[in-house]
Amino acid sequence: MTRAAKRAATARRILEAARVEFGEHGLEGTTVRAVAQRAGVDPSLVMQHYGSKDDLFALAIRLDRDSTDDDVAEHLADVLDVRLGALPPETRALVRSMLTAPEATRTMQQFLDERVRNLARTSDDGDAELRAALTVSSILGLTIARHFLNLEALADISPRQREEVLRPWLTTVLGAEAERPPGAS
Amino acid sequence: MTRAAKRAATARRILEAARVEFGEHGLEGTTVRAVAQRAGVDPSLVMQHYGSKDDLFALAIRLDRDSTDDDVAEHLADVLDVRLGALPPETRALVRSMLTAPEATRTMQQFLDERVRNLARTSDDGDAELRAALTVSSILGLTIARHFLNLEALADISPRQREEVLRPWLTTVLGAEAERPPGAS
DNA sequence: AGGATCGCTCAACACTTGTAGAGTGAATTG
DNA sequence: CAATTCACTCTACAAGTGTTGAGCGATCCT
Numbered sequence: 001m002t003r004a005a006k007r008a009a010t011a012r013r014i015l016e017a018a019r020v021e022f023g024e025h026g027l028e029g030t031t032v033r034a035v036a037q038r039a040g041v042d043p044s045l046v047m048q049h050y051g052s053k054d055d056l057f058a059l060a061i062r063l064d065r066d067s068t069d070d071d072v073a074e075h076l077a078d079v080l081d082v083r084l085g086a087l088p089p090e091t092r093a094l095v096r097s098m099l100t101a102p103e104a105t106r107t108m109q110q111f112l113d114e115r116v117r118n119l120a121r122t123s124d125d126g127d128a129e130l131r132a133a134l135t136v137s138s139i140l141g142l143t144i145a146r147h148f149l150n151l152e153a154l155a156d157i158s159p160r161q162r163e164e165v166l167r168p169w170l171t172t173v174l175g176a177e178a179e180r181p182p183g184a185s
Numbered sequence: 186m187t188r189a190a191k192r193a194a195t196a197r198r199i200l201e202a203a204r205v206e207f208g209e210h211g212l213e214g215t216t217v218r219a220v221a222q223r224a225g226v227d228p229s230l231v232m233q234h235y236g237s238k239d240d241l242f243a244l245a246i247r248l249d250r251d252s253t254d255d256d257v258a259e260h261l262a263d264v265l266d267v268r269l270g271a272l273p274p275e276t277r278a279l280v281r282s283m284l285t286a287p288e289a290t291r292t293m294q295q296f297l298d299e300r301v302r303n304l305a306r307t308s309d310d311g312d313a314e315l316r317a318a319l320t321v322s323s324i325l326g327l328t329i330a331r332h333f334l335n336l337e338a339l340a341d342i343s344p345r346q347r348e349e350v351l352r353p354w355l356t357t358v359l360g361a362e363a364e365r366p367p368g369a370s
Numbered sequence: 371a372g373g374a375t376c377g378c379t380c381a382a383c384a385c386t387t388g389t390a391g392a393g394t395g396a397a398t399t400g
Numbered sequence: 401c402a403a404t405t406c407a408c409t410c411t412a413c414a415a416g417t418g419t420t421g422a423g424c425g426a427t428c429c430t
Contacts, residue, residue, distance in 0.1 A: 141326020
């Protein structure tokens with residue numbers, strides 16, 4: 001293993017450690033020393049690699065999603081498959097700090113606004129954006145309630161419940177934009 | 186104004202300042218000095234009144250809701266009337282820190298679990314708790330998206346949209362527990 | 371009115387934090 | 401093989417934090 005490769009590997013180890021720490025304790029609750037210790041490395045090396053704690057954080061919460069086709073089906077798959085298991089560390093880090101770290105708030109805003117736009121694109125209803133936003137925020141709330149607040153009722157969802165309750169419910173939420181009540185202008 | 190009354194008034198002023206600061210910057214992002222300055226008071230007075238920053242925080246996030254009858258109608262009223270305006274400071278403080286401050290996380294868990302139980306009580310469905318949890322987390326997500334992330338699509342909701350989109354949508358979400366698909370045991 | 375009480379401020383401490391710079395030992399290069 | 405580069409550690413510092421105890425001036429009791 002060449003010297004540059006070893007250095008790159010160390011850098012990745014630091015970044016991953018940072019994601020875990022940020023994901024568990026947030027930006028303010030995480031110390032550079034804690035990240036360094038988890039990575040098995042000296043604190044100052046973290047700085048040499050990433051410049052500052054804030055720069056490291058900005059990198060740690062990047063989602064790097066391939067935002068090509070972002071439709072209802074993908075949403076469903078996301079929620080049902082991915083988010084029922086463990087959340088990836090960068091997502092945990094982003095969500096964990098989204099209410100307290102301005103950088104994370106901005107990133108989350110952009111991420112959600114984009115999903116809302118993509119979702120609203122499928123309809124030409126004037127209120128499509130609003131309906132899409134309701135859908136997206138529902139999924140956000142579900143994610144938080146399950147993975148960060150550990151709501152009792154969401155703790156253990158059986159495969160039966162996933163198919164009989166969660167999937168129909170999500171379909172309802174997602175499809176709500178199609179069933180608008182009569183009386184619109 | 187008696188001396189004790191003046192002291193009590195100062196205490197309330199400090200607590201209110203704390204709610205605003207905590208609500209805006211979270212537990213870790215708020216300094217005792219900032220609270221004191223907002224209250225127009227010396228930092229050490231804050232300690233004399235509330236013992237420690239953590240004790241003050243615990244008090245600042247208390248909701249003191251009269252949890253007698255917590256039903257669907259109340260939920261709707263909450264979301265449509267209260268939460269469309271500004272959130273009360275103690276609610277802001279609680280929500281802001283719920284992902285980063287363990288004390289706030291616990292408080293939020295208990296608050297939501299209670300609402301879920303109360304909501305599930307109205308049905309004898311075996312999955313009532315799960316459905317109630319989906320409802321509650323939807324509302325949580327909506328609150329966060331609107332009041333903390335300022336999602337574009339949720340920024341300005343006209344009265345028309347409230348009545349034509351938001352209310353029917355919420356009714357759907359809330360009522361989803363009644364419309365379960367056929368084929369349950 | 372005079373002494374005690376008390377709400378409040380001032381000054382300071384102990385600690386943790388992010389961060390910088392010198393140093394070290396091994397890998398690399400000629 | 402000698403010189404150099406470089407990934408990494410050690411030591412230290414300056415700033416900001418929660419928290420404390422002494423002191424001060426106005427208000428209350430007798």
